[in-house]
Amino acid sequence: MDYFNSLTATSVVVIIAFPLLFLFSFLWLSRRNTNSKKTVPEAGGAWPIIGHLRLLGGPQPPQISLANLADKYGRMFTIKLGVRRALVVSNWEIAKECLTIHDKALATRPKAVAMELLSYNHAMIATAPYGTYWRQMRKFIIIELLSNHRLNLLKHVRESEVNTSLQQLYQLWNKKKSSNSDKVLVEMKRWFRDVTLNVILMMVVGKRIPNSYEGVETVEWKKSVDEFFELGAKFVTADAFPFLRWLDIGGEEKRMKKVSKELDQLVEGWLREHKEKIAENEANSEEDFMGVMLTKLRDVEEHDANTINKATNLSLVLGGEDTTSITMTWALALLLNNRDALNKVQQELDSHVGKDKLLVTESDAKNLVYLQAIIKETLRLYPAAPLSVTHEAIEDYTVNGYNISAGTWLIFNLHKIHRDPHIWTNPNEFRPERFMATHKDFDVRGQNFELIPFGSGRRMCLGVSFALQVLQLTLANVLHWFEFETRHQTKQSICVKHQD
Ligand code: HEM
Ligand SMILES: *[C@@H]1O[C@H](CO)[C@@H](O)[C@H](O)[C@H]1NC(C)=O
Ligand SMILES: *[C@@H]1O[C@H](CO)[C@@H](O)[C@H](O)[C@H]1NC(C)=O
Ligand SMILES: *[C@H]1O[C@H](CO)[C@@H](O)[C@H](O)[C@H]1NC(C)=O
Numbered sequence: 001m002d003y004f005n006s007l008t009a010t011s012v013v014v015i016i017a018f019p020l021l022f023l024f025s026f027l028w029l030s031r032r033n034t035n036s037k038k039t040v041p042e043a044g045g046a047w048p049i050i051g052h053l054r055l056l057g058g059p060q061p062p063q064i065s066l067a068n069l070a071d072k073y074g075r076m077f078t079i080k081l082g083v084r085r086a087l088v089v090s091n092w093e094i095a096k097e098c099l100t101i102h103d104k105a106l107a108t109r110p111k112a113v114a115m116e117l118l119s120y121n122h123a124m125i126a127t128a129p130y131g132t133y134w135r136q137m138r139k140f141i142i143i144e145l146l147s148n149h150r151l152n153l154l155k156h157v158r159e160s161e162v163n164t165s166l167q168q169l170y171q172l173w174n175k176k177k178s179s180n181s182d183k184v185l186v187e188m189k190r191w192f193r194d195v196t197l198n199v200i201l202m203m204v205v206g207k208r209i210p211n212s213y214e215g216v217e218t219v220e221w222k223k224s225v226d227e228f229f230e231l232g233a234k235f236v237t238a239d240a241f242p243f244l245r246w247l248d249i250g251g252e253e254k255r256m257k258k259v260s261k262e263l264d265q266l267v268e269g270w271l272r273e274h275k276e277k278i279a280e281n282e283a284n285s286e287e288d289f290m291g292v293m294l295t296k297l298r299d300v301e302e303h304d305a306n307t308i309n310k311a312t313n314l315s316l317v318l319g320g321e322d323t324t325s326i327t328m329t330w331a332l333a334l335l336l337n338n339r340d341a342l343n344k345v346q347q348e349l350d351s352h353v354g355k356d357k358l359l360v361t362e363s364d365a366k367n368l369v370y371l372q373a374i375i376k377e378t379l380r381l382y383p384a385a386p387l388s389v390t391h392e393a394i395e396d397y398t399v400n401g402y403n404i405s406a407g408t409w410l411i412f413n414l415h416k417i418h419r420d421p422h423i424w425t426n427p428n429e430f431r432p433e434r435f436m437a438t439h440k441d442f443d444v445r446g447q448n449f450e451l452i453p454f455g456s457g458r459r460m461c462l463g464v465s466f467a468l469q470v471l472q473l474t475l476a477n478v479l480h481w482f483e484f485e486t487r488h489q490t491k492q493s494i495c496v497k498h499q500d
Contacts, residue, residue, distance in 0.1 A: 040087065040402045041077045043069045051080025063386035063415035066090070070416050076400060078408075084110075086390070086409035090416040092423070094400050095456075096449035098410065102397045103457040110392045110409050126389060130458075138462065145203065146462050151469065155362055157202050162473050163359055165195040166481055173482075185487060188332055192325040195474055200320050323384035324467050330382040331374060331475055334430045336486050341432055342479075345370050349480045360480050365472040371479075373435035375471050376451070379444055381430060383453035386415040391459065414453060423450045444468075 046052050055065040066088050069077060075091035089095050098106055108130035128134040144150065169191055176184040335342040348370045353360050365371070391410040396403065419427035424434070435442060442448045445464055446456030454461035461467070 038402055040404070041073045043073050043077050043079050043088075045069075046080050051082060053081050055079070056081070061386070063413055066387070066411070066413050067416040067419075070413065076402070081409075084409060085407075086411050087404055088411045088413055090413045092417050092420060092449045092452075095412055095417060095452065097399050098391075098412075099446075099449070099452075099455070099457040102399060105395050105397045106391045106393055106410055107458045108392045108394050109459075110390055130394060141462055146466055148465060151465055154203055158199050158469060158473055159359075159361060161199045161202055162195060162477055165191065165198065165474075166359075166477055169478075170481070183485075188484075189325070189329045192328040192332075192474070193321065196325040196328070196470060197321050199470055320463050320467065324463075324470055326384045327375075327378055327382070327467075327471060328475060331378040331471075332478075332484065334378055334381070335374070335479075336484060338430050341374065341430070342484070345374060346479055349476060353476075353480060358481065360473065360476040362469060362473055365469075365476045368472070368476055369436065370432065371472060371476055373432035375468070375475070376435045376442065376444055377430055377432040379453035380418045380424070380451055381428075383414040383418060385453075386413070388412040388414055388452075388455050389459070412452070412455070417449075418451060418453075420450065 043052060045055075047054065055069075056062045066079075067090065069079070070088070070090035076087060076089050076094050078085050078087050080086075089098060109127050111129070128137065169186070172186065173184045335345070345368075348368055349360070352367050353364050388411070393404060393406050393408045393410065395406045398404070418424075421427050425438075442451055444451055444453050446452060446454060446460050449456065454464045454467075
């Protein structure tokens, strides 16, 4: 009876409801249609299961592969990286919306396996998830190391390190030049790395590493650092497929553990030295950042103080060394391919610093507007982190009219953003002059979203001021002291001739 009743009831409902249901589903479908217009385009060419993973593995650099996809799929599109989805932004207006209105919603980082293994389980600031630990560390680093006040106090460290490195380069030239030629072949990339590394180490741990032409420690350190970057950039299979992690396909996890152990030992050594010094009361314990940290840092819940100390120092050294020295290498390479600009900047140096004064100081460097334009143009064409550092959405958000769900990764293609033909005439050409004319008021500190080599917003690079100081000082000096030319089109080998 009940059954019958309910059946009738059901039939009634069905009969009455069916047209309504039909109507609703029609409406729903048509709404879904307008919605699907509002679904971010997904780039084609995804392979089953792995998605677009192979795009990030070469042979082209990933920023180029992604720029090509932007030409096809537009200013924002998604790619699939195994089970993860990433939004790729290739337009400055959308980047601006992300880094202003949605900055907070986008302030965390993906937990990539590489970063877990290489960065003390995310204790490094650059990869730390958004939260109390990250906020405290960021504040601490800024106040103790990278504030304008601290940076001013450390001016002599930068000037004296740059001086030392220049003297070494001069000696190398002096030793290698022969009677029939005063030109000497030098790998400038290596020299730029040595300067940068020593300036940063001096500030952070209060010591320098003998340059590449001398010590064993340097060689080992460099090897580990190179591997760190190679592996850190690696998107391990386990990131795309968390459930496959135990297999360690390709053995990358094993290598990562090895590299992180090597770096850890090195840093551990520095830490030990500091603690011994403090114990012996021998030196002013707050001379360098590590000392300051040791004195001030108490255990923060998530990580113990030792780990924080090591992770922080190491992330500053690693975060600053490669980026800054690569930028200098690009600047010199661009100048060598644009001799007019090279002549012009050397003239600027001659007229502002003078031929009789050899060492360019930071206060001199401030007045070198053309040099600054060169640095900006270099950072525009070859941002040291062409895909920035990946963000992850903490919550759902709507950008440019599209709904993006929490957990989606966010990749800014700075390479593409910086070459927008609507903003830059002849975007692929090296034209520092634009920063003295049409783009005079553009800076790189995250206010002009057309040019964001250091990112912008909460997660913006902490080292901007420091990096710009080192770039200006080192480039100014090396261009003032030496003449350069290329040989046999070898990109990294540059002939150095000391100026008379
Ligand atoms: C030319 C040199 C450099 C470039 C182009 C550069 C670029 C960047 C970029 C694009 C980011 C990511 C921003 C984002 O997530 O939106 C970043 C983050 C960071 N950079 Fe730099 N950087 C440079 C030098 C340095 C130096 C010298 C240091 C330190 C001494 C440094 C420390 C950091 C740190 C700690 C972060 C992470 C910030 C966070 O996640 O909260 N960088 N950098
Ligand atoms: C630069 O280094 C040289 C050699 O080490 C030293 O004699 C000179 O005084 C230094 N100059 C400055 C300004 O520090
Ligand atoms: C996007 O999300 C907002 C707020 O969550 C919602 O009101 C809107 O209907 C959504 N739009 C689409 C196209 O899904
Ligand atoms: C980093 O900071 C910590 C904390 O003061 C310090 O012990 C360590 O030696 C510093 N340097 C490096 C490279 O970790």
